[in-house]
Amino acid sequence: MKDPIIESRRYEASPTRLVVTLGLAGLLSGLAIVSAYEWTRPRIEANHASALREAVFRVLPGIVGLQRWAQRGGELRPADEDRAGERAIYAGCDDRDQLLGFAIPAEGAGFQDTIKLLFGYLPDQRSIVGVEVLESRETPGLGDRIYKDQAFLDNFRTLLVDPEIVLVKNGTKRAAHEVDSITGATISSQAVVNILNAGVQEWSRLLSATRTGSCGQTLEQPSPSGRNATSG
Amino acid sequence: MSRDGQNRRAYQELVKGLWRENPVFVQVLGMCPMLAVSNSAINALTMGLATFTVLLSSSLMVSSLRNLIPRQVRISCYIIVIATFVTVIDFVLLALVPDVHKELGAFIPLIVANCMILGRQEAFAAKHPVGLAAADAAGMGGGFALALFGLGGFREVLGSGSLFGVSLFGAHFEPWVIMLLPPGGFISLGLLLLVLNWVRSRRTQRSEDLVTAQGNPSR
Numbered sequence: 370m371k372d373p374i375i376e377s378r379r380y381e382a383s384p385t386r387l388v389v390t391l392g393l394a395g396l397l398s399g400l401a402i403v404s405a406y407e408w409t410r411p412r413i414e415a416n417h418a419s420a421l422r423e424a425v426f427r428v429l430p431g432i433v434g435l436q437r438w439a440q441r442g443g444e445l446r447p448a449d450e451d452r453a454g455e456r457a458i459y460a461g462c463d464d465r466d467q468l469l470g471f472a473i474p475a476e477g478a479g480f481q482d483t484i485k486l487l488f489g490y491l492p493d494q495r496s497i498v499g500v501e502v503l504e505s506r507e508t509p510g511l512g513d514r515i516y517k518d519q520a521f522l523d524n525f526r527t528l529l530v531d532p533e534i535v536l537v538k539n540g541t542k543r544a545a546h547e548v549d550s551i552t553g554a555t556i557s558s559q560a561v562v563n564i565l566n567a568g569v570q571e572w573s574r575l576l577s578a579t580r581t582g583s584c585g586q587t588l589e590q591p592s593p594s595g596r597n598a599t600s601g
Numbered sequence: 602m603s604r605d606g607q608n609r610r611a612y613q614e615l616v617k618g619l620w621r622e623n624p625v626f627v628q629v630l631g632m633c634p635m636l637a638v639s640n641s642a643i644n645a646l647t648m649g650l651a652t653f654t655v656l657l658s659s660s661l662m663v664s665s666l667r668n669l670i671p672r673q674v675r676i677s678c679y680i681i682v683i684a685t686f687v688t689v690i691d692f693v694l695l696a697l698v699p700d701v702h703k704e705l706g707a708f709i710p711l712i713v714a715n716c717m718i719l720g721r722q723e724a725f726a727a728k729h730p731v732g733l734a735a736a737d738a739a740g741m742g743g744g745f746a747l748a749l750f751g752l753g754g755f756r757e758v759l760g761s762g763s764l765f766g767v768s769l770f771g772a773h774f775e776p777w778v779i780m781l782l783p784p785g786g787f788i789s790l791g792l793l794l795l796v797l798n799w800v801r802s803r804r805t806q807r808s809e810d811l812v813t814a815q816g817n818p819s820r
């Protein structure tokens with residue numbers, strides 16, 4: 370006679386079998402994920418690099434080439450290699466190989482989450498000439514107008530940073546250091562202004578001690594057709 | 602079962618997800634991505650296709666391994682399978698469509714937690730052969746993607762006055778920003794559910810009337 374308990378036990382997998390099944394599943398999953406990662410990584414890195422490059426060209430109108438700069442021995446200078454944890458900025462050079470200005474990454478708290486942006490800065494004129502939002506999760510329809518509303522972005526075509534950038538109610542911008550806010554997204558507009566002020570504060574001392582003028586060894590040689598070819 | 606019967610069965614499994622048992626409109630599953638990423642047609646379409654791909658691949662995998670997976674660890678195994686496909690899709694989207702990926706943000710990894718996917722593994726793929734499991738997954742995934750895309754298109758047209766970023770009504774149209782915000786998601790979904798349930802009940806009503814009119818005694 371068959372014992373029903375023993376019968377039903379037969380369908381119970383042994384502990385070893387359970388562990389082996391899960392171990393095998395984990396192993397195969399790991400292999401699949403690592404292969405996918407390795408397979409897509411070059412493309413993802415290239416996307417990041419080209420997005421950043423294009424942003425640099427947009428915030429510094431008139432440049433044809435760029436150099437990566439970082440702090441080396443207490444001062445800012447061209448630094449091609451990437452050191453872990455280091456913060457870099459990008460120098461833009463015009464078609465006569467003159468250093469035009471810098472594209473500076475900066476970030477800070479927005480309405481929803483951290484806003485990351487890049488701004489073009491001319492140290493000689495102490496002014497901002499362009500802003501590009503790189504990353505933001507601001508509310509669609511409200512906060513996202515900081516990068517979708519052209520009228521707001523036009524504030525940053527020539528914006529003096531002295532004594533400091535000030536957000537004013539929409540339509541009341543008078544002075545060259547004032548920014549018209551976006552109605553309904555005052556918090557996000559204020560966040561952008563705060564990030565810019567903090568970014569200028571952080572870099573302007575280092576930048577004022579930096580020689581400007583010739584780009585010298587432009588790391589990325591501009592091609593004769595200028596911007597299109599170099600940003601391609 | 603005859604070959605013909607098999608095909609008919611597979612066809613039924615395929616179409617049930619699109620309408621009769623639609624995961625969104627009938628089962629009301631997967632509401633989190635449904636409301637969160639349906640603020641534009643392109644976001645909704647990408648999310649729908651990503652979910653479809655994950656569901657189809659997972660169902661194929663689970664169904665072909667169904668006799669090897671011990672009962673006690675089956676849920677863990679399903680989750681491993683689903684999470685693996687989601688991670689792969691995440692990388693692929695990041696490589697191919699970085700802009701859309703940026704907008705979808707955390708919601709791609711969260712496909713792992715879409716109860717519709719795990720639900721189909723437990724309720725269907727683990728008990729049926731590969732062909733039927735694929736039909737079921739394609740139907741459910743397709744039904745989900747269609748619903749998401751419908752909602753995304755609806756919200757983008759009203760909330761931004763555009764479809765796939767192409768402006769529809771010209772400059773004088775004042776977009777209904779509310780449609781892009783979370784309340785707009787709930788309102789649109791509610792309206793769509795209302796319309797579809799109305800259509801559905803009218804259909805059943807009509808077929809019932811037909812049956813009574815014919816004096817069918819079996820009713």
Ligand SMILES: Cc1cc2nc3c(=O)[nH]c(=O)nc-3n(C[C@H](O)[C@H](O)[C@H](O)COP(=O)(O)O)c2cc1C
Nearest residue numbers: 480507508511512513551552553554555556557558
């Ligand atoms: C759901 C929701 C999301 C919002 N998102 C943002 C946002 O991303 N950025 C923002 O500046 N304000 C946002 N606001 C509005 C702010 O709470 C605040 O009302 C607004 O910034 C004030 O602008 P105003 O002074 O022009 O009226 C949001 C409000 C709600 C209800």
